[in-house]
Amino acid sequence: MQKKVPSYPFVAHPQSRYDSTLKGLLILGALLILGGSYEISEIDISLLWSEEGASGARDFLFGLYPPEYSREFLSFVIKPTLNTLYIAILGTLLGVFIAIPLSLLATSSLMHRGIFASDKADTALKRLLRIAPFILARGLLNLFRSIPELIWALIFVRAVGLGPLAGVLALGVAYAGVLGKLYSEILDSVDPKPIEALHASGATKMKVVLYGYVPLALPDLTSYTLYRWECGIRAAVVLGFVGAGGIGQELELSMRMFDYHEVATLLIILCLLVGMADMISGWLRRRIV
Amino acid sequence: MDIIVNNLQKGFGGAPVIKDVSLTVKEGERVAIIGPNGSGKTTLLRLLNLMIFPDQGSIELAGKKVNGLGVKEARTVRRGIATIYQSHNLIPRFKVINNVLAGKLGSWPTSKALFSLLIKPLEEAGVREVLEKTELEDKIYWRTDRLSGGQQQRVAIARALFQNPNLLLADEPFASLDPRSGEKLIRILLGWSQQKNKTLIVTLHHLEFALAHFPRIIALKNGMVFFDLPTGQVTPEHLQQLYGDSYQGV
DSSP states (O other): OOOOOOSSOOOOOOOOTHHHHHHHHHHHHHHHHHHHHHHHTTOOGGGGGSHHHHHHHHHHHHHHOSOOOOHHHHHHHHHHHHHHHHHHHHHHHHHHHHHHHHHHHTOHHHHTSSGGGOOSOOOHHHHHHHHHHHHHHHHHHHHHHHSOHHHHHHHHHHHHOSSHHHHHHHHHHHHHHHHHHHHHHHHHTSOHHHHHHHHHTTOOHHHHIIIIIHHHHHHHHHHHHHHHHHHHHHHHHHHHTTTOOHHHHHHHHHHHTTOHHHHHHHHHHHHHHHHHHHHHHHHHHHHHO | OOEEEEEEEEOSSSSOSEEEEEEEEOTTOEEEEEOOTTSSHHHHHHHHTTSSOOSEEEEEETTEEOTTOOHHHHHHHHHTEEEEOSSOOOOTTSBHHHHHHGGGTTTSOHHHHHHHHHTOOOOHHHHHHHHHHTTOGGGTTSBGGGSOHHHHHHHHHHHHHHTOOSEEEEESTTTTSOHHHHHHHHHHHHHHHHHHTOEEEEEOSOHHHHHHHOSEEEEEETTEEEEEEEGGGOOHHHHHHHHGGGOOOO
16 A cells, blocks of 8 residues: 655644543533533523512413414514515625625635745735735624624614614624634635645636635535525514514514514514525525535 | 756755755656655645745746746746646536636636636637547536546546646646556647647656656655656666665566
8 A cells, every 4th residue: 555645744643642631631621611601600590490480481481372363463564574584685695795805815725824825025024915914804704793793783773773774784794704704714624736726727816716715615605604594584583672673673562562472473483484594595505515 | 848947945844855856857858757755756846836936946947937936927937837636636516618617717817717607618619629638528518526536637637738838747647547547648648748849747656657658757766866867778776776675666
């Protein structure tokens, strides 16, 4: 059997007896963190069984039945339902459009690592110029991602007023952060060999992205985007609670009026929406992979 | 393309992989590079196609010094060099035609590349011509990952020929193929080089191939040129010394 020669410099990781010690330490550390967080978060499971907690939950649960199915209410919720769907679709789409350029800049194998960075003529300034957009893009994506979409929604409700537009913008910015990070990680993990082949034939970076990175990563890219869209439907509902439109807003109103029958109907609609999204994305995924 | 390499040295942090290599290859020459694993064959090819740059020494391609070139100039030089790899390095989900067209990416503007990819593949006649040489014309619209390993390597060769290079490099191109298919493919490469009077450099595992088909053999050992001879002058003793105990004769 001939041994394969690695064409890249590589570091061997021999199994050593230190591995098991390290593993033990890691497990111990994980247990400590788990125990610590249980203490600090003051979890008190018995509250669920207390008289107060139980009666509140009981009222809510039994109040749900039967769902409100009057023709009047059903025709009324069509518009908010469509609004939620639109917010999820447009919000995710906006997120994708913001995420694409940022994720390319945040992909290290396109910027400052690997074959594209091996070109000589490396001065300190050039190195800095190469890494600066990368750091900037990463920073921006982190900012978008660290602020939850609910907070973004509060910000945008103040900026553009109550309604679906605030929801779309909030979802778009927050999801740009998540998608951008995911995209850049997916792009960084594609097989480097076809990439090298394209680069070696004199193609520019943009063309290597089009003919290499994107087709190699396409199944992962679409599947994560579709998954995010599913999440977006649920998120769009939550955004409604702070005034960004859709069934979330109706849900909040019905809850505040203690009309649990309406709440039940709205929750059923939400389940149907998510189920439908699951079916559509499953079908699309099968077609693309 | 004339190639002049002088006192080349290249390492990746540890001991240099290429210690001291000098060689000259004339336009239209067909050269096989042999040598044991780890002798620096792949690294030498990656230096020649400007994927990496030497720590020391110089490379001249077609009379032009290419180490120290800027990003754009290096790209222009790369357009004239095609490389074939041991694993075909194609895009599995592309149709064969798009993988072959990728050979021209270097000379196509981005808009044309995009149009060809998304709307309609361009230059179909040219693609058919090279696929005819590699006997895959009937598979032009097949998805590449539906082809066998040998067929995919033929697509990779078609891509390299479609690039219409002045220098063709191949790194163990037949290592994962059975000898019969390898034989067939090597004839395609040799025929191309002879017909167009263009330089062909191939690293080879199979000594028989090297000795049977190439007029000149360069042997690398430990990052240095061990011998550089016309094939007729290579003796079993040479090979014995090159491969040591693992050599079992041809």
